[in-house]
Amino acid sequence: MLPLAERIRTLASTSTLAKLTVDGGHSPARGGVDEGGRPVLLVHPGEPLHGLREDAVVAVNLTAMRRLGTVTHPRAMIEVQGWAEAVPESQARSAAVAVAAQCADEGLFEALERYGRPDAPRLLRLDVAQVVYLTGQESGMLDADDYLGATPDPLTETAERVVAHVNESHRPQLTAGVARQLGEDPGEVWLWELDRYGATVRVDDSLVRFPWPVPARSGLCLETALRGLLCGC
Secondary structure, eight states: OOOHHHHHHHHHHTOEEEEEEETTEEEOOOEEEOTTSOEEEEEOTTSTTTSOOTTOEEEEEEEEEEEETTEEEEEEEEEEEEEEEEOOGGGHHHHHHHHHTTOOOTHHHHHHHTTTOTTSOEEEEEEEEEEEEEOSSOEEEEEHHHHHHOOOOTTHHHHHHHHHHHHHHOHHHHHHHHHHHHTSOOOSEEEEEEETTEEEEEETTEEEEEEOSSOOOSHHHHHHHHHHHHHTO
16 A cells, blocks of 8 residues: 555545635635645635735645546545645746646636736645545545655556546456455446555445555556456466
């Protein structure tokens, strides 16, 4: 299993913004998560964070979801708490890319082209204080150093692509492979998560972990390891 901080960073990297809380009140949320794990917000004029105070306490709620057939299930809920700060102009373009990956908004172009003007949309990010998480199986809190010091699983992009493909096209093979492993009819089976240490499979309403004999070092190794589970080889 991924180390805890790395797992939360991995989940955050695939999450969408669900809610923004500013000084105890809710506000519209548009944004994404940058490469450092910090939520990045696009804030329009008239919204509470647009006239930023340096002591504004902010909490951003992230949700990581998994679509299984026609139903979307939550994988994790993550609340990143901290203080909002302006994205420096030199980093504004990369911040806009992080937002655009989750939220296409024409205000991004204006935030870049009219950066710093009082009536333009702003790009803000969180100076992280702590992170609260609930993954369905475990919950807890990470301090900023542990969260920011971790990195997402380097195979995440490949893993997400493979999970989607297997669930769409190879569920009979997955079900057969899980049945061989468990020695019984497993019922409804979906691939839930995939990382360099193993696969997590949703069997009816339970999650079952199948670790690899050795960690996968590349996308090809990951696909080969999963093929072993599907084929029983």
